[in-house]
Amino acid sequence: MNQTVVSYLSQYEFYDHILALFGNNQGVLAFVIYAVLALVIVGMCATIGGLGTYAERKISADLQARLGPNRVGPYGLLQMLADGVKMMTKEDIMPFSADKALFYLAPLLCLTGVFATLAVLPFSSGFIMADLNVGIFYLVAISSLVGLGVFLGGYASNSKWSMLGGMRGASQIISYEIPVTISILAIVLLSGGMGFGTIVGSQGGLPHQWFMFHNPFAFLAFFVYGVGALAETNRAPFDLPEAESELVSGYHTEYTGMRFGFFALAEYIEVFVVCGVAAALFLGGYNVPGISIDILPMQAVQFVIFMTKTLLLYYVVIWIRWTLPRLRVDQLMSVCWKYLTPMAILNLIGCATWMVVFNGKSIAELILGSH
């Protein structure tokens, strides 16, 4: 059954008061609740994207034994606002022989692909905007719009370097979708459903109840997913399509001002989404260890736990970026096809075998006896 935020809220009495305000028109009220919550979530994630730029500069400074931005506000916190204002006031140039329609469309595709995935992220047990029964599948499918945006951005700039950067970026994204999707399939096997409510609901709060420690294949699947998702977001050691823009050029060379800001924002929010998915699938999501009362303040606790896990993974992602050297494009492709994909398929087969042989019990349940 597809649960939504609205069906969760309709359990409470204040919902009926608000419904009377709208003349008992449930459709309109549902639409308004979705619109308000969408604005809230998009605003929150855009803020997280901005904070991500600040966090990256501070953490990289820490790793490199320097200070980072500390002039603009207390501890340099307003640096992201300064960067945002700078980006918005830059001149919006378009190359003369570029393809106008696709030039406008490419950053929007990237941003749409990322924001549409926010609708299924499990922030807490009641406030998943739409707990689709095909939740994780929908998320992976919509993320492929980002690859399309990268390709069209490279093409529309009508310069050879941009086109090469765009083609490499798109081929990297579509190649790494395969080990990512197969790792996710292994988790779907373990939980018995594709909806985020099902997946997070079949885990528990304590570490031995997480899917990561369920069986050794799921443990490997976590790392395959992590590496693959980092490569999909053009991040960390896999940022050749972007790094070309630091060295020579890349798919967002010809983009200036807010259009480039769209590409950068899409990347930071996509990293947040990927970390959120990893936290939900492998690390137990929003489950609170121990307590299981279903009252409204519980939702806040679950939200805090989910965000903590996600931001911890975000920190690890930033850490990896500033530690490891960049991979060449042929090394990148060979890592995907020769190492990650066979490992992902092996994990899937291993998880399926484990489910059959041990009747779906995790290692902790086998050792301690099922509680």
Place this chain on the structure above:
Amino acid sequence: MISRKNIVAILLGIELILNAAALNFVAYSRYVTNNLDGHIFSLFIIVIAAAEAAVGLAIVIRFFQIKETIHIDEATQLRN
């Protein structure tokens, strides 16, 4: 009814045709019967369309390697 001479444009049209048929099957399973046979058939149509697009585009690339153009009127011979 509007014809194009570019082979890739022809493949785009084929994708549209297959999607129309798949939509019909799903609508049938929603409005006429109670089971999900239409969904299954649509899934297989999607799978086959993807496989056919892949092989078709491989043929287009090979054609371009030989003839240096992708105008459909150049495809006149069965060999050489």
Place this chain on the structure above:
Amino acid sequence: MFIEFLFISSAAVTIACAIGVLVVKNIMHSCVFLLGSLMGIAGLYATLGADFVAVTQIMVYVGGVVILMLFAVMLTGGKDFISRAQNLLGLPPSMGSKWTYGVGLLVGLVFLLTNIQLIKGISQSLPTNEINNGFPSTVTQIGHLLIKEHVLAFEISSVLLLGALVGAAIIARPRKQN
């Protein structure tokens, strides 16, 4: 009311983008219009209650086929393609005159109206409730059907996909120039 709004917007997007695929001269723009059309059809699947098929459509077509088409256009220099043949009406001479289009439209209308009359008697609708139930999910049922009743087609399609994979790689591989 929500469902009707979704249906009309998805249908409008689908038809507009499908017409765009045919009419636009630049083939890259045609591919992007195809993308829009496929997303519109995924929206139509969603209004029909077919959630798994809708998401499969997005995953396979948007994430696979459209990117493949774009790569193929790039690798074959298609964006500089110029169509050569035209008749007096500005159309290619193989697709005909005003009569062709007129009679085609008439036949299409007759067919459509006949279908509506036929379906009217036997159509039924699933129970929907915008807030609490939505549509019942089809994922588990499709899983059961694929493994129990349609298992042969399932296995054959896996062999088909293997054949397509290997075949496409062999046909398009770079040749040694001798």
